[in-house]
Amino acid sequence: MSTTAAPRPLACPACGKAAPSRAHFCPYCGVTLKSNAPVQPTAPPQITLTQASPEAVETPELRRIDLARIQAELPARYRVERLLGRGGMGVVFKCRDESLDRVVAIKLMSERYAADTTAQRRFLREARAQATINHPNVATILNAVISTNGRPCLVMEFVEGADLKSILHKEPGGLDPTRVCDLMLQACAGLSEAHATGIIHRDLKPSNFIIQRDHKGQEQLKILDLGLAKIVGCATDLRTITMDTSKDLVGTPAYMSPEQVNGTAVDHRTDLYSLGVVLFELFTGRLPFDSESLQGWLYQHLHAEPPVPSSMRPTLARFANLDSTVLWCLAKQPHVRPSRADDLAYALKRIRRSAPNPQDSGSAFASDVLATSEPLDDRSGMHLRSAPDIAPSSVLRRPSTAEFLKVNAPGLEAVSTTADRAQFLKHANAAEETEAQQKWAAAIEHWKLALAHADDPGAIARRIEALDRELTFEQVLATAGAHAAAGDWARAEAALRSAASLRPGDPRVEQARARLPRRLLDAWFHRARERIAAFTDGPSRQTQIRRLAVTKARSGDLDGAILLLQVESHDPELRICGLAQALSGAVQAGHREGLRPYLERAIAAASNLPDPAARGRASLEVGRALTTYGDNEAARTVFHNALTGFVACSEAGDPVPSKSNTHNEAIWGTGITTTTRRLPRLGPPEKEKARAQAISAVATAQAQAGLPQEALSTAYLIDDPWNRALILVQVAQALAKAGNTLEAERIADQITFRLPKAKALRAVAVSHVFRGEMEVATKILNDIASPEERAPILGFMASAWARRGDLAQASQYARDAYKTANEVPGTVARIDALLNAAEPLLTVGKNNFGASLLATAGRLVDGLDDAVERLHGLLRLARMRVKSRSGFYPAYGAVAAPGASCPELMEALRHATESVARIVIADERLECLEPLAATIASAGAYDLAQDLLSQCKDDAERSLVYIGLASGML
Numbered sequence: 001m002s003t004t005a006a007p008r009p010l011a012c013p014a015c016g017k018a019a020p021s022r023a024h025f026c027p028y029c030g031v032t033l034k035s036n037a038p039v040q041p042t043a044p045p046q047i048t049l050t051q052a053s054p055e056a057v058e059t060p061e062l063r064r065i066d067l068a069r070i071q072a073e074l075p076a077r078y079r080v081e082r083l084l085g086r087g088g089m090g091v092v093f094k095c096r097d098e099s100l101d102r103v104v105a106i107k108l109m110s111e112r113y114a115a116d117t118t119a120q121r122r123f124l125r126e127a128r129a130q131a132t133i134n135h136p137n138v139a140t141i142l143n144a145v146i147s148t149n150g151r152p153c154l155v156m157e158f159v160e161g162a163d164l165k166s167i168l169h170k171e172p173g174g175l176d177p178t179r180v181c182d183l184m185l186q187a188c189a190g191l192s193e194a195h196a197t198g199i200i201h202r203d204l205k206p207s208n209f210i211i212q213r214d215h216k217g218q219e220q221l222k223i224l225d226l227g228l229a230k231i232v233g234c235a236t237d238l239r240t241i242t243m244d245t246s247k248d249l250v251g252t253p254a255y256m257s258p259e260q261v262n263g264t265a266v267d268h269r270t271d272l273y274s275l276g277v278v279l280f281e282l283f284t285g286r287l288p289f290d291s292e293s294l295q296g297w298l299y300q301h302l303h304a305e306p307p308v309p310s311s312m313r314p315t316l317a318r319f320a321n322l323d324s325t326v327l328w329c330l331a332k333q334p335h336v337r338p339s340r341a342d343d344l345a346y347a348l349k350r351i352r353r354s355a356p357n358p359q360d361s362g363s364a365f366a367s368d369v370l371a372t373s374e375p376l377d378d379r380s381g382m383h384l385r386s387a388p389d390i391a392p393s394s395v396l397r398r399p400s401t402a403e404f405l406k407v408n409a410p411g412l413e414a415v416s417t418t419a420d421r422a423q424f425l426k427h428a429n430a431a432e433e434t435e436a437q438q439k440w441a442a443a444i445e446h447w448k449l450a451l452a453h454a455d456d457p458g459a460i461a462r463r464i465e466a467l468d469r470e471l472t473f474e475q476v477l478a479t480a481g482a483h484a485a486a487g488d489w490a491r492a493e494a495a496l497r498s499a500a501s502l503r504p505g506d507p508r509v510e511q512a513r514a515r516l517p518r519r520l521l522d523a524w525f526h527r528a529r530e531r532i533a534a535f536t537d538g539p540s541r542q543t544q545i546r547r548l549a550v551t552k553a554r555s556g557d558l559d560g561a562i563l564l565l566q567v568e569s570h571d572p573e574l575r576i577c578g579l580a581q582a583l584s585g586a587v588q589a590g591h592r593e594g595l596r597p598y599l600e601r602a603i604a605a606a607s608n609l610p611d612p613a614a615r616g617r618a619s620l621e622v623g624r625a626l627t628t629y630g631d632n633e634a635a636r637t638v639f640h641n642a643l644t645g646f647v648a649c650s651e652a653g654d655p656v657p658s659k660s661n662t663h664n665e666a667i668w669g670t671g672i673t674t675t676t677r678r679l680p681r682l683g684p685p686e687k688e689k690a691r692a693q694a695i696s697a698v699a700t701a702q703a704q705a706g707l708p709q710e711a712l713s714t715a716y717l718i719d720d721p722w723n724r725a726l727i728l729v730q731v732a733q734a735l736a737k738a739g740n741t742l743e744a745e746r747i748a749d750q751i752t753f754r755l756p757k758a759k760a761l762r763a764v765a766v767s768h769v770f771r772g773e774m775e776v777a778t779k780i781l782n783d784i785a786s787p788e789e790r791a792p793i794l795g796f797m798a799s800a801w802a803r804r805g806d807l808a809q810a811s812q813y814a815r816d817a818y819k820t821a822n823e824v825p826g827t828v829a830r831i832d833a834l835l836n837a838a839e840p841l842l843t844v845g846k847n848n849f850g851a852s853l854l855a856t857a858g859r860l861v862d863g864l865d866d867a868v869e870r871l872h873g874l875l876r877l878a879r880m881r882v883k884s885r886s887g888f889y890p891a892y893g894a895v896a897a898p899g900a901s902c903p904e905l906m907e908a909l910r911h912a913t914e915s916v917a918r919i920v921i922a923d924e925r926l927e928c929l930e931p932l933a934a935t936i937a938s939a940g941a942y943d944l945a946q947d948l949l950s951q952c953k954d955d956a957e958r959s960l961v962y963i964g965l966a967s968g969m970l
Contacts, residue, residue, distance in 0.1 A: 067093075070108065073147040078106060078155070090151075094158060097142075104142060107154040118590040123152040129514040130199055130226055134507045137190030139210075139222045159222050161212035164282065168206055174285035177319055179219075181352040183211065184279060186221040188345035191275070194226055195268040195341060197511045198518065201226055202266065204274035205255045206281065253297035254287050258332050261298045263594060265559070269334040272344060276329025276337075283322070284312040288330060306330045320354035321347060424453040440471035473502045477512055484516050487523035487962070489942040492516060517969050521555055524962040524969075529564070531959035540926070544959055545569060546578040547930070551966050553582035554589040561586075562598070573614040576605050580621035584628040589970065592629070599629060607641055616645030620697060627705040635705045639698055643714060646694040692723040699727050703734035708743045711735075725756040736763035741771065755786065762789040769796045788833050791821040795837030798849060802841070814841060814849040821853065831860050831873050835880055842880060854880055858908070867918035871928050874912035875935050878905055906944075909936055913944050916951050929957055933964025 070093060071080045077099045084092040090109040097104050109123075127144030134140065143155035164183075167175070187209060194201065201208075203225065214220045257273035259266050280288045288306035291297045309326050310317040317323075325347040331337045338344040431446035444467050451460045480495035496516070500509045525548070532544050545568045549561040561582040569575040579602050583595055602625065606618035619642035626635035695717050702711035711731045718724040728751050735744035741764060748760035761780050768777040774797065781793050798813035817837040824830040838853035854877070861873035912932055919925045929948070936944050945965055952958040 073108070073149050073151070074106065074153065075145055078104070080106075095155075097155075103158040105156045105158045107156065108147065109152045109154075111149070111151060118588070120146055120150065120152055122590045127152075127154060129197070130194075132507055132510040132514050133194055133197060133199065133226070135190050135193040137186045137221055137223060138194060138226055139224050141226075159210055159212050161210045161222070163224075164206035164209045164211065164278070167211065168281065168285065172285050174313055175282050177283060177316060177322065178352055178355055180279065180282045181348045183209070183219065183221050184275070184282070185345055185348050185352075187223060187275065188341040188348065190221070190223045191268075191271055192341040192345070194223075195271070198515055199226060200266060200268055201271045201274075202260075203252055203255070204271055204278060205252050206278055209278075253294055253301075254289070256298070256301055257334075258302050259334060261301050267334065268341070269337045269339070272329050272337050272341065273331075273334075275341075275344070276326055279326050279329065280306065280309055283309050283316055283326065286312060302332070318356045319351050322351050325351060424450050427453070435467070440467050440474065443467055444471065469502065473499060473506070476502060477508060480512055480516075481519070484519040485523055487520060487527050488946070489520055489965070490946045492520070493942045521966050521969055524966045525552060525555075525557075525560075528959045528962035528966070531955040531962065532568075534955040540956060542569060542571070542574050544956070544963065546574070546581060547963050548959075549578050549582045550585040551963055551970070553591070554585040554970050555966070556586075556589070556591050558582065558586050558591065558595075558598075572605070573609060573611075573618050576602055576609075576618040577621040580606075580618070580625040583625045587625075587628045595629065599626060599631070599634075603634070603638060606638070611649075612645040613649040614645075616642045616649065616694065619645060620701060623705070624701055627701065632705045632707065636702075636707055636710065639702050639705070639707070639710065643695070643698045643717075646691070646698065647717070689723075692718050692720065692727070696723075696727040696730060700730040700734055703731040704738065706738055706740070708735055708740060708747075712747065722753065725751050725753045729756045729760045732760035733763040736767040739767065739771075741767040758784045758786045758789040762793055765793045766796050769793070769800050772800070774800065787820045787823040788829055791817050791824065791833040792836035792840075794820055795850075795853075796840045799840035799843065802849070810849060814853075818852055818856070822856070827860055827864065828869055828873070831857050834860070835876055838880060850880075858904075862911075867915050868924050868928065871912050871915040871919070871932065874908050874915065875931060878908040878912065878935055878939065905939060906941060909939060909941050909944055913948050913951070916948065925953075925957065926960060929960045930964035930967070933961045934968035937965045937968025939968075 067080050067083070074080065074095070077097060078095040079098055081094045081096060081103075084094050084105065086092075090107055092105055092107045095104050095106045096102070124144055124146070127141055131141040131144070139159060140157045141154060142157060145153050145155070147153050191201070201223070204223075208224045210222045210224060212220050212222065255274045255277045257266065257270040259270060277288060280286075289297065289300040289304060291300060306327065308323045310323050325344070328347070329337055329344065338347070427446050427450035431443050431450060434446060435443040444464055447460055447464050447467065451457050451464070454460050476495055476499040480492050480499060483489075483492035483495060493516075496509060496513055499506075499512070503509065528544075528548050532541060532548065535541060545564060549564045552558075552564065553561040562579065565575050565578045565582070569578055579598065583598055583602070586592075586595060599622070602622045606615060606622045609615040609618055619638050623635045623638035623642060626632070626638060695714055699711045699714040702708075702714060708731070711734075712728075715724055715727040715731055718727060728747055732744045732747045732751075735741075735747065744760070744767065745764045748757060748764055751757040751760055761784055765777045765780040765784075768774075768780065777793065777797060781790060781797075784790050784793070794813050794817035798810045798817060801807075801809035801813060818834075821830060821833040821837050824833045834853045834857040838850040838857070841850035841853075857873075857880075858877055861870060861877055864870040864873060913936070916925065916928065916932065919928060929952070933945065933948060936948065945961075949958065949961055952961060
């Protein structure tokens with residue numbers, strides 16, 4: 001009789017752990033299982049991604065890494081010693097920091113992050129925030145850099161030890177419960193510190209906990225990869241939980257929380273769910289759920305009830321509250337779980353105290369842990385289905401008199417009489433208790449009472465002074481937080497400076513500073529919403545609503561942006577346009593994941609609008625959003641729908657999009673233009689102009705999407721040669737900017753008018769300069785007679801020679817650019833030419849070559865009589881000053897004022913703020929306020945932000961300032 005062999009379990013190629021038969025993904029690390037390879041009984045434990053495991057074996061796959069290439073990619077101060085491990089996000093090396101002579105671990109991210117400059121900026125920003133965490137149970141981030149090949153690198157402390165995955169591999173039945181409690185108490189302490197700074201881990205699992213021995217030989221737990229999923233753009237609080245570009249899971253399915261699976265917003269309670277899964281596994285030796293497919297894992301996290309741990313391991317029933325504590329963490333709803341890591345820590349302490357007698361259970365417990373001087377306080381306001389009876393984390397066991405004497409014996413020898421000793425102990429005990437709870441004011445009062453009974457009052461007085469400084473320090477930090485919550489940037493920054501002077505080097509100041517931008521953003525969003533709600537509905541209000549929605553989306557709050565549009569935008573067309581602009585802003589800020597359903601919804605909604613003009617405007621915005629998202633094929637169809645709608649309505653004189661305001665686009669830095677302004681019904685002359693504007697907008701958008709043939713066909717729908725030439729200029733510029741130089745040059749040759757052709761050839765020449773084709777660029781330059789177009793090309797050529805190291809050529813071209821720019825007629829045009837020529841030089845750091853250009857432009861701006869033109873000139877000059885100071889725009893979220901290092905920048909911004917008072921036309925004031933506020937915020941000029949707010953005349957102006965500040969802070 002033949003028998004069919006049972007399917008053998010799969011072995012994960014990354015971690016070596018057994019997976020269910022026929023499984024497609026490893027439940028422990030999320031790696032795709034590509035073959036039905038059986039589990040090898042001698043499979044080595046997984047090498048922890050950021051640390052070295054004593055049991056780690058260097059596999060042939062790891063040895064294939066070219067260490068010499070890696071050494072050339074890292075900064076020179078780090079010398080690569082050996083490879084530690086590989087993961088889905090990158091590889092980890094043991095290195096020596098030769099500058100400080102210490103061993104570090106460097107995680108070099110995957111090459112797929114090298115081409116995304118937005119992800120790199122986000123990586124550095126998030127890494128700086130996490131580097132402020134200084135806790136013994138969190139692996140410290142020492143540095144964050146971008147390698148020579150553009151890959152993000154994390155430099156972390158090197159910890160020698162074994163991770164919990166490898167420990168579980170040796171003890172498949174589960175660890176000793178008391179040991180689990182001891183280790184997870186340390187994990188709770190580290191998470192509590194991280195959550196207090198607003199950082200969520202998002203991918204807790206046994207391989208992210210490493211165990212080492214401290215100087216006393218005790219086990220010390222370290223949390224690894226804190227928030228790394230968010231740093232590299234693989235955070236699991238996304239709209240979808242699918243696969244990334246490498247076809248591996250985003251996140252680890254066995255440890256995902258239900259809200260991660262749902263794609264809803266996550267908070268610190270997500271980590272507590274994952275920690276609950278880890279607790280279950282450590283206690284029982286197995287996971288609470290089991291599945292053969294990704295869908296099965298996700299379904300169980302959402303709907304299945306986990307088993308009781310003691311049903312998997314009966315000996316766990318001896319520990320009071322163990323089952324209910326684990327199930328508490330595994331609650332499906334976040335509000336049912338522990339509210340803080342400290343609450344879970346308190347529950348673990350109670351489990352440990354309830355351990356059975358060591359002689360009965362075989363567990364090793366210290367006798368002083370079993371005994372308490374007072375019964376536990378079982379107060380609890382929680383009424384949960386499976387929650388244990390847990391008191392708030394602030395209710396801790398009071399130290400006994402014997403413990404207090406043991407700790408404070410040296411300081412108590414000077415106490416004279418027995419009565420004094422008793423009184424001193426009474427007040428000192430109360431002081432120690434309140435001090436442990438960080439109730440500084442109460443502790444000071446108790447120490448003052450103890451002071452009257454001490455023979456050595458000096459020591460107690462010094463303790464009171466220290467506590468008083470701590471109380472003052474925390475009050476100042478609280479004041480900074482209150483000002484930030486109120487949106488008062490200047491006072492919040494002043495309070496932080498005061499706190500830094502009180503406690504130099506205190507990490508809490510840096511933590512508060514790292515949280516300041518987010519708190520200010522939330523406050524400014526709230527205040528802008530309040531101001532917008534205060535004035536009458538109309539085009540101005542709808543425009544501000546869309547701008548606020550775009551800014552919220554850029555900050556990562558896409559849900560808030562969509563909700564705002566749904567509540568406040570009653571016109572379907574305006575709501576669709578606002579959604580498209582918000583999606584574009586989210587993509588440009590690096591928030592790409594989970595946007596596809598919204599884009600599909602916008603495409604369908606735009607195509608269903610009955611009015612052809614509205615359908616054209618909405619489709620144009622949706623097409624731009626698709627281009628920003630990178631789906632140019634879908635954009636092709638949507639742009640065709642927009643063009644069809646415009647052509648259908650143009651003969652009837654219906655409204656069409658207005659021309660883009662490129663000046664505001666450049667200042668806001670969003671790349672988003674407002675093309676939804678309604679125009680009145682047009683007469684025959686205006687009708688042709690409006691039709692040309694609509695077709696121009698579509699042709700330019702098609703060119704930006706990399707559709708040159710469609711853009712050219714659209715441009716030739718215009719009969720008027722001059723208007724067609726202007727459209728061809730925009731198409732050529734868009735193609736040249738996208739790198740399609742040959743197509744741009746071909747289109748430029750079709751332009752017969754001299755000035756438009758010069759503008760198109762300028763874009764082509766600059767594109768050749770970027771490609772290093774200097775001779776071709778020089779030939780094109782000789783064919784351009786307009787000094788207004790020649791000066792920027794000369795500036796780009798000077799910057800190109802400077803990058804090559806030929807400073808003589810660079811200096812000559814910079815002088816030619818200065819001379820040519822001064823030949824431009826008209827003050828405003830000359831200012832633009834000077835700044836256009838200076839910008840490429842400042843971008844490559846050649847400030848000395850651009851100094852004369854900036855100085856001349858500054859003098860011309862100061863002499864302008866028109867207040868609006870002067871303000872715009874000052875704003876652009878201020879942004880050039882920022883480049884001359886640092887070589888690039890300041891990092892988003894910067895809050896440090898640059899006034900001390902760049903007085904010219906502050907002077908330009910101050911004059912711009914003063915110019916607002918000279919503008920009397922309401923529309924002109926509204927046009928200037930938002931870009932001015934954005935520039936002030938991006939430069940970190942918090943004092944000027946308050947001055948600008950004080951000049952606002954009504955709610956409409958104040959809301960624009962708040963939106964601009966938020967945009968600049970981002």
